[in-house]
Amino acid sequence: MELLEPQPLIFEKSRPGARAARFPAFADGGADLDAAVPAQFRRREAAGLPELSEIEVVRHFTRLSQLNFSVDTHFYPLGSCTMKYNPKVNDRMAALPGFAAMHPYQPAATAQGALELLDDLEHLLCEICGMDRFSLQPAAGAHGEFTGLLVIRAHLKSKGEGHRNKVLVPDSAHGTNPSSARQAGFDVVTVPSLPSGQVDVAALERLAGPDTAALMLTNPNTLGVFESRIGDMAAIIHRAGGLLYYDGANMNALLGLARPGDMGFDVVHLNLHKSFSTPHGGGGPGAGPVGVKAFLDPYLPVPRLRRVEGALAWDHDRPQSVGRVRSFAGNFGILVRAYTYIRAHGAEGMERNSRAAIINANYLKAKVRARYREAAPGPCMHEFVVVPDEAIARGIKVADIAKRLLDFGFHSPTLSWPIRNCLMIEPTETESRETLDRFADALTRIADEAASDPEKVRSAPHRLPVRRMDEVAAARNLDLRA
Numbered sequence: 001m002e003l004l005e006p007q008p009l010i011f012e013k014s015r016p017g018a019r020a021a022r023f024p025a026f027a028d029g030g031a032d033l034d035a036a037v038p039a040q041f042r043r044r045e046a047a048g049l050p051e052l053s054e055i056e057v058v059r060h061f062t063r064l065s066q067l068n069f070s071v072d073t074h075f076y077p078l079g080s081c082t083m084k085y086n087p088k089v090n091d092r093m094a095a096l097p098g099f100a101a102m103h104p105y106q107p108a109a110t111a112q113g114a115l116e117l118l119d120d121l122e123h124l125l126c127e128i129c130g131m132d133r134f135s136l137q138p139a140a141g142a143h144g145e146f147t148g149l150l151v152i153r154a155h156l157k158s159k160g161e162g163h164r165n166k167v168l169v170p171d172s173a174h175g176t177n178p179s180s181a182r183q184a185g186f187d188v189v190t191v192p193s194l195p196s197g198q199v200d201v202a203a204l205e206r207l208a209g210p211d212t213a214a215l216m217l218t219n220p221n222t223l224g225v226f227e228s229r230i231g232d233m234a235a236i237i238h239r240a241g242g243l244l245y246y247d248g249a250n251m252n253a254l255l256g257l258a259r260p261g262d263m264g265f266d267v268v269h270l271n272l273h274k275s276f277s278t279p280h281g282g283g284g285p286g287a288g289p290v291g292v293k294a295f296l297d298p299y300l301p302v303p304r305l306r307r308v309e310g311a312l313a314w315d316h317d318r319p320q321s322v323g324r325v326r327s328f329a330g331n332f333g334i335l336v337r338a339y340t341y342i343r344a345h346g347a348e349g350m351e352r353n354s355r356a357a358i359i360n361a362n363y364l365k366a367k368v369r370a371r372y373r374e375a376a377p378g379p380c381m382h383e384f385v386v387v388p389d390e391a392i393a394r395g396i397k398v399a400d401i402a403k404r405l406l407d408f409g410f411h412s413p414t415l416s417w418p419i420r421n422c423l424m425i426e427p428t429e430t431e432s433r434e435t436l437d438r439f440a441d442a443l444t445r446i447a448d449e450a451a452s453d454p455e456k457v458r459s460a461p462h463r464l465p466v467r468r469m470d471e472v473a474a475a476r477n478l479d480l481r482a
């Protein structure tokens, strides 16, 4: 592995007088400029910027960009986040001038191609999820959850059931679920899980009642376990008069294999920036479309696409709608990428991908379980959760293991969620067996080191340009300007 030496900061590289482009002097001595920027608005001292040649600047920033971990450079088994390969053809399609050069205020009559794509994408997502309608507006998973819950609330109110104020959320749920429920004005009731990792259905039955608005569920759940009693859970919630919300942020085990609509879910959101291979990380952009069964269609965000005499147009006249949740048509470039992914793979390709994601996760799990305890024994779906008992007993934290993995060229798994001191590992379908073997070897070696040389793990990373941060000092003496 390449050893990266610490490089000087760009300010340390500065040499007085070094320049990139040189502009010719003003022919008139700068008289126009004097008129354009009055003296009192001008800088009195030079800005103190580093002085460098163009190639030094290019190399500095190119090198910085390569210090980062990314899906395009490293294996990224960040459980629940589905950091799969993002095919470059998706970007090529989104960059087609006919899409990329559009203006959001362009009249619909001149944007029929783009609107056809949105309309087609909506229908494809309906077919994939077993839903009747989709809104492509929400810009992220959490945004989709919030929108979906607003839809549920609007529906309950219109039925005179506005008193239903409880949303049931299993203890293994993604943190966005309870916060979206609170944001949408509901109270959160936690549903416990069984030792198997599945929802305690008997507890769910006790908790569901006349105040239940909805159950929010991820299936397979965040332990990578399929909730096989989903039929019973749907019956319990519907009998109690509530609705079923599917957190489909991670559909990587289900695409082409099973549909939330068929499991009894009334509302779903998808993360196109996970399962549908559009890039994510670093805060965006994303897309979290929301799908509903037909009876909830009137409440979806405005505007909706409608075909009038063969042409698509935006319909704003929907009095029961929850309103707009995002500007324009959502993150259009991300929608084009997801559309490309769906069209490029087709139903069969997506099913193959799901099967490969499940096999990869089970293969990796089988390779590491000798040294890392499985949180939920038995076969998993797209991801699995393990606890490094031996290392923890020696005073090593899961974050230490994550930092040691960086030395071997791997991004960290998700840590300490959904249970304490765990690693949540999602290999995705796009990784080769060789990569999975190398990752399993690294985890095994770290388990060995935890026994033979624990300080090596505790003080990792050793081979990166930035070493261990002082997390306590960083929290106590926060300096956001450094």
Ligand SMILES: *Cc1c(COP(=O)(O)O)cnc(C)c1O
Pocket: 080, 081, 140, 141, 142, 143, 174, 176, 177, 218, 222, 247, 249, 250, 271, 286, 288
């Ligand atoms: C990622 C994720 C979310 C949230 O999605 P964002 O786009 O980050 O808001 C919600 N639920 C689950 C299960 C997730 O994995």
